[in-house]
Amino acid sequence: MTWMKTTMLTKVTDTSSAQARKGKDIQGIPWERLNITREKYRLTRLEQYKNYENIPSSGEAVDKECKQMEKGGNYYEFFHNTRLVKPTILHFQLRNLVWATSKHDVYLMSNYSVMHWSSLSCNLSEILNFSGHVAPTEKHPGSLLEGFTQTQISTLAVKDNFMVAGGFQGELTFKHLDRKGVTFCTRTTYDDNAITNAIEIYDSLRGGINFLASNNDCSVREYDTERYQLLNHFRFPWPVNHTSVSPNRRLITVVGDNLDGLLVDSQNGKTVATVVGHLDYSFASAWHPDGHIFATGNQDKTCRVWDIRHLSTPVATLKGNLGAVRSIRFSSDGQFMVVAEPADFVHVYSTSADYRKRQEIDFFGEISGVSLSPDDESLYIGIWDRTYASLLQYNKRHTYGYLDSYL
Numbered sequence: 001m002t003w004m005k006t007t008m009l010t011k012v013t014d015t016s017s018a019q020a021r022k023g024k025d026i027q028g029i030p031w032e033r034l035n036i037t038r039e040k041y042r043l044t045r046l047e048q049y050k051n052y053e054n055i056p057s058s059g060e061a062v063d064k065e066c067k068q069m070e071k072g073g074n075y076y077e078f079f080h081n082t083r084l085v086k087p088t089i090l091h092f093q094l095r096n097l098v099w100a101t102s103k104h105d106v107y108l109m110s111n112y113s114v115m116h117w118s119s120l121s122c123n124l125s126e127i128l129n130f131s132g133h134v135a136p137t138e139k140h141p142g143s144l145l146e147g148f149t150q151t152q153i154s155t156l157a158v159k160d161n162f163m164v165a166g167g168f169q170g171e172l173t174f175k176h177l178d179r180k181g182v183t184f185c186t187r188t189t190y191d192d193n194a195i196t197n198a199i200e201i202y203d204s205l206r207g208g209i210n211f212l213a214s215n216n217d218c219s220v221r222e223y224d225t226e227r228y229q230l231l232n233h234f235r236f237p238w239p240v241n242h243t244s245v246s247p248n249r250r251l252i253t254v255v256g257d258n259l260d261g262l263l264v265d266s267q268n269g270k271t272v273a274t275v276v277g278h279l280d281y282s283f284a285s286a287w288h289p290d291g292h293i294f295a296t297g298n299q300d301k302t303c304r305v306w307d308i309r310h311l312s313t314p315v316a317t318l319k320g321n322l323g324a325v326r327s328i329r330f331s332s333d334g335q336f337m338v339v340a341e342p343a344d345f346v347h348v349y350s351t352s353a354d355y356r357k358r359q360e361i362d363f364f365g366e367i368s369g370v371s372l373s374p375d376d377e378s379l380y381i382g383i384w385d386r387t388y389a390s391l392l393q394y395n396k397r398h399t400y401g402y403l404d405s406y407l
Helices: 001-011 017-021 038-048 058-064
Strands: 077-082 098-101 103-108 114-117 124-128 153-159 162-167 171-176 186-187 196-204 209-215 217-222 230-235 238-244 251-256 261-265 271-273 283-285 293-300 302-307 316-319 327-330 336-340 343-352 357-372 378-384 390-396
Touching: 001 271, 038 357, 058 316, 098 153, 098 378, 103 153, 103 196, 124 162, 124 171, 153 196, 162 196, 162 230, 171 196, 171 302, 196 271, 209 238, 209 251, 230 343, 251 283, 251 293, 251 390, 271 336, 283 327, 293 336, 327 343, 343 378
Parallel strands: 098 357, 196 238, 238 283
Antiparallel strands: 077 390, 098 103, 103 114, 114 124, 153 162, 162 171, 171 186, 196 209, 209 217, 217 230, 238 251, 251 261, 261 271, 283 293, 293 302, 302 316, 327 336, 336 343, 343 357, 357 378, 378 390
């Protein structure tokens, strides 16, 4: 009976690629019944959306210096939109709340819960609920055995079978997705300003899995996932909003409440180089798999692409439509860079064409996160909206187009 109910719901609320090809709106917005066309509403949004700036008029200054790259690229095509999945955001500047671990497994925040969506079985399940009491079920030295109550989750990272959720008061909660319960809990800082801004999970040089937590207390902390020990604690002069580790694990990009970004030695935390050019605070960074190129995303509405071999000027300065660049993801094969604005637009840049060609994916609603699956086959976008909250799935275009007719 419940299965029947879900399929009924799904039929009413979802949009499939076949329906979209026949003209149905990808989000299921019934424009024909509204007193405004999609085109007119788009213009209204572009005029009225207020980009948040810490440095006044940083976006306008960029508008003068920077042209947009041509659109028309067609790398990912719409596959499915599900409104059973309702992504949410806790902090308007922190948008890393959607993670795909395979082309059909997605983890995301929905209110107090980490949810799992399978696009294969169309099944939505709760992984961990933070609204009550969460405490570790395993014993590890340094673990906060009493756990946390009503943790507000500001950021999330999921890789393979491992999940780390970061909280508003410096809480970190680790869970193995293939084990029951919670592995480890810690409170990184008791500072008044202790928001966990970003987490990155990566394979360490020594063969294990480590992760970095960027915090508003001006710190970056590195932990291992075998003994759950703090390996490094690097301090900076300003709140750190995002960090990412280079493919060879030697460098870390560090961005935050400062106009300049830093390249830092991963062993000792010393600054190796500074990148200068952004006009506001940055909240996103990512490395190209070749290890030479990295990108930073800023509230000045640009994503800047840098080459570590000549850092004096960016390889490209890429401007968005509405607002800040809140997250950046390179594809595993290095062919694409996905750049998300706070709302309405996700851009997929072709790296081979010097970032001059892009696909513009547009919709309506705040973006809770973007994620490419590890094999680059699927791109997921979380949309937070009072009415049209949903999870958008795009699939990589291949020269053969007959496959989804069987799904």
